[in-house]
Amino acid sequence: MRTIKFLLFFLMFAGIALAQEAGEKKKIIMVPVDKDGVQRVEIVGGEYFFDPEYIIVKKDIPVELIVKKKPGIIPHNIVIHSPEGGMDIRESMSADQRVIKFTPTKAGKYPFYCDKKLLFFKNHREKGMEGVIEVTE
Numbered sequence: 001m002r003t004i005k006f007l008l009f010f011l012m013f014a015g016i017a018l019a020q021e022a023g024e025k026k027k028i029i030m031v032p033v034d035k036d037g038v039q040r041v042e043i044v045g046g047e048y049f050f051d052p053e054y055i056i057v058k059k060d061i062p063v064e065l066i067v068k069k070k071p072g073i074i075p076h077n078i079v080i081h082s083p084e085g086g087m088d089i090r091e092s093m094s095a096d097q098r099v100i101k102f103t104p105t106k107a108g109k110y111p112f113y114c115d116k117k118l119l120f121f122k123n124h125r126e127k128g129m130e131g132v133i134e135v136t137e
């Protein structure tokens with residue numbers, strides 16, 4: 001009887017965990033092309049996230065990432081190390097907006113992340129501060 005009770009409890013918790021995972025939606029932004037032919041998107045970074053965390057842009061059209069850090073003492077940056085896709089960026093983030101310009105040259109999915117870390121702690125990317133730039137044809 002005890003074993004069954006334990007099993008039931010276990011299944012209940014496992015069910016909750018699964019439901020939470022399924023309910024965790026990614027914020028996906030399809031970046032529109034402005035009248036001047038630039039794909040502009042604002043990205044906010046903080047502990048420990050990027051918002052939005054998944055952006056979709058078109059190939060061979062200039063992109064401007066307008067990046068901004070949530071106020072706070074913890075430093076953040078944004079790194080996109082994908083020269084094969086026309087993106088090799090490392091920019092520190094501040095509470096003032098900064099504009100990062102590039103033109104993606106190859107379709108694919110490329111990670112962006114913050115690689116700051118404090119002493120022996122995990123870096124921010126490992127704490128969840130990462131996202132994806134999807135470049136489409």
Ligand SMILES: [Cu+2]
Nearest residue numbers: 076114116124
């Ligand atoms: Cu960071």
